[in-house]
Amino acid sequence: MTGTVETFEFQSESRQLLQLVVHSIYSEKDIFLRELVSNASDALDKLRLESLRDSGLDADTSDLHISLETDTAERTLTVRDNGIGMTRDDVVELIGTIAKSGTAEFARKLKEANDAKDAAVSTDLIGSFGVGFYSSFMVADRVTLVTRRAGEKEGTRWESEGEGTYRLQPVEDAPQGTAVTLHLKPVDEEDNLHDYTAEHTLRSIVRRHSDFIPWPIRTEVEREEDGTPTRAVETLNSMKALWGRSPEEISEEEYTEFYRHVSHDWSDPLRTIHTRAEGTFEYQALLFLPSRAPVDLHQQDARRGVNLYVRRVFIMDDCTTLLPDYLRFVKGVVDAQDLSLNVSREALQQDRQIQLMHRRLVKKILASIKSLRTEDPERYATFWREFGRALKEGLLSDADNRATILEVSSFASTHDAEAPTSLRDYKERMKEGQEHIYYVTGASRARLESSPHLEAFLAKGYEVLLLTDPVDEVWVEQVGEFDGTPLQSVAKGQVDLESAEQDAEEGEEAAQRKEEFGPLLEWLGTRLGEEVKEVRLSSRLTTSPACIVGDEFDVTPTLEKMYRAMGQPLPPVKRILELNPDHALVTALRSAHAASAEDAALGDTAELLYGMALLAEGGDLADPARFSRLLAERLAAGL
Structure with missing residues (x-):
């Protein structure tokens, strides 16, 4: 039996919010079922707790579950639970007013999300401030709710078309729990409205959104046995979290x-x-x-x-x-x-x-x-091998865990051609008196292994890390050290691999060489002034005639290219040309300059020397055609 129907108007603010919920969500309409199932699961949880708290509660807890009931002819979907249920006052408070508090704030956020056409944010907002139940109106023209609180004798029926009013009616024979019946809108694929009376649709939504709900979600399905159609109840969710x-x-x-x-x-x-x-x-x-x-x-x-x-x-x-x-x-x-x-x-x-x-x-x-x-x-x-490059990005973005990331990272090194090394293992292999962890950055291992920057280090048995990922160009500058040991690029700054005793012994020889090569270095500095900011003798070369290095805090050429590719060009950085005083080409150039500093061929040789050093490190020539022509002329003259 049922009693008199009473009609109520939504509060004006609630009515505005309801319209936003119904008409402002353009995708993921399937989410309404998640909200109704979640509400039903909460009701079952509450009944279980209440029955433990109150042993005298008149409630059936023998088979707590959620049912999805469909009627294809009437186009209805009912989400039913036998949980705690609601009293009439609960319905008015929790359903009739939509959101007890925060309504204006929620409406503002939802409208902003809609104005920004951010469907993902809009979808996330469904259910906030206690309005998840109203996502039902995205797929239904009318919603009917029948509920009876466990232990109570009388139930309540609530119904609304979601326009501006809702109706309440007492119900004497309502079962324990809550049943929400959606009178569905027509199927419309363009509007992303599926057939929510179809078993496969419900099964798919439950598996995606509610598979791990701890209560069984059941529905009646039609099967065929020996050619005879039969109906059976199946559980749609695994309940196996x-x-x-x-x-x-x-x-x-x-x-x-x-x-x-x-x-x-x-x-x-x-x-x-x-x-x-x-x-x-x-x-x-x-x-x-x-x-x-x-x-x-x-x-x-x-x-x-x-x-x-x-x-x-x-x-x-x-x-x-x-x-x-x-x-x-x-x-x-x-x-x-x-x-x-x-x-x-x-x-x-x-x-x-x-x-x-x-x-x-x-x-x-x-x-x-x-x-x-x-x-x-x-x-x-x-x-x-698969994820190291991504993990190293954390060296830039996660200062709190930087030390741990360094500990778990591996790097190619001159120590082993196959297996990478950890920084901890590198430190254990450091030579006596070695104060830095040496590294070089570049495009590939093969190119780095042939780099002139490594020559003295390899000759003296120093291990060098070979860093070839783009992120390496950046993190080495920001990190600076590992476990108290500084990181040092072999392609930057001055290099001194000699012991204090060797430095003292070779100090006089170095001073003499500086005096001998002084005029050539000064002349080259002037001749190549557009390309380099300094020309000096090198202690890092053993077989190559020259190399190009940067000052300690200069941006590397690779990093400069990366910035340029991202649309952030940097001011040109002049670098340093270092000469190997023991190389035949350099000593011959010194002799030729001493004999005739005005010889035009010397200028061409200076350009070729600089171009060779640039190419050796993988750099780009400013004028490849001119370099090729000068090289061809010098080769022809030598034949």
């Missing part, structure tokens, strides 16, 4: 299957990170290091981020605020127990709990990579 179980209970096969589900990658994960945080703020995380990098790992518009759940309710699948960009290759799920639902991504970045999770997850992942290096060097080598 793998991250909520103890690691000891989970097999490698289960982990692998779940990884493939969340990553859409059919290879096995390289490492599984299963962690739980307890205390004032609780969350669970099941994360994976993939075994291969996706093709779009270094593309700006690539999808990244992990799946975010709150109490097993799916919130978003690319939550970029939980992990920094340099860990964008990590896949998996984070499930928080106490987090504001469905706020915008901008707000998430400012949320204290999100920041706390961010810090803890980063430390856990880096610790796992560090242990991987120790426990399984082969798997670590795979990880570094």
Whole structure:
């Protein structure tokens, strides 16, 4: 039996908000079902807790579940639960007024998102401030709610077309819990309205958004047995939140299957990170290091981020605020127990709990990579080959974890042609009296190994790191040292590889050479003044006649090119030409200059010497045609 129907008007502010919710969300209309199922799950949780608290509660808790009931002919979808239910006052307070507080602020945010045509933000805002129920009107012309609170005798019926009024009516024979019936709009693919009475549609939405809800979500399906149509009740969700179980209970096969589900990658994960945080703020995380990098790992518009759940309710699948960009290759799920639902991504970045999770997850992942290096060097080598370049970006963006990132990083080096080295291992191999970790940057290992900058270092047995990733050009300048030992480029500044005793012994010889070569150096400085800022003798060359180096704080040519490619050209940087005083070409040039400083051929030789040094380091000639012509003339003259 039912009682008298009463009609009420929404508050003017609530009516405006309702119109924004209904008409301002252009995508992800499927999300309405997530909201209704989430509400039903909460109602079941509350009934379970209430029954434990009050043993005398007149309520049936024998088969708590959620049902999805469809009527194709009438085009209705009902989401039913047998949870705690609501009294008439609850309905008026929680449903009739839409949002008890914060309505104006929510309306402002939703309108801003709509004005900006940011459908993703709009979708995230659904459900904020207690209005998730009203996302139903995105897909329904009319919504009917029938509810009875556990332990109460009378139920309540609420109904509205979402225009400006709603109707309330007492119901005497209402079952325990809440049933929300949506009178669906016509199917419209252009408007992204699916057939929500179709089994496959409901199954797909539940699997995506509510698969890990701890209560069974059931629906009646039609099957055929021996040619005879039959109907049976099936559970649509797995209810298996793998991250909520103890690691000891989970097999490698289960982990692998779940990884493939969340990553859409059919290879096995390289490492599984299963962690739980307890205390004032609780969350669970099941994360994976993939075994291969996706093709779009270094593309700006690539999808990244992990799946975010709150109490097993799916919130978003690319939550970029939980992990920094340099860990964008990590896949998996984070499930928080106490987090504001469905706020915008901008707000998430400012949320204290999100920041706390961010810090803890980063430390856990880096610790796992560090242990991987120790426990399984082969798997670590795979990880570094696939993701090392991305991880090193953290040396620039994450100062708090910079030391740890340096510890887990590997670098090619002159020590071993095959296996990269850690900075810790490099330090253990440093020569007695060595004060720097030496490195050189460039486009490829092959080019760096033939660089004249390495000659003296290799001759004297010093190990040099060979850094070939674009990010290396930047982080070495910002980091500066490892565990108290400075990093030093072999292509910058002055180089002194001699001991104090050797310096004293060779000091007189060096002074004599400086005097002998002084006129040539001065002349070359003037002749090449447009290209270089100084010409000096070198202590880093053993076989090449010359090389070009930068001052200690100069921008490298590669970094200069990178800035130019990004549309940020830097002022031209003049560099230093260093000569090998023991090379036959340099000594011959000194003799020729001493004999006749006005010889025109000397100028051509100076240009060729500078061009050869530029090419040796992989630089670009300003006038390749002129260099080729001068070289051809000099070769012809020598034949």
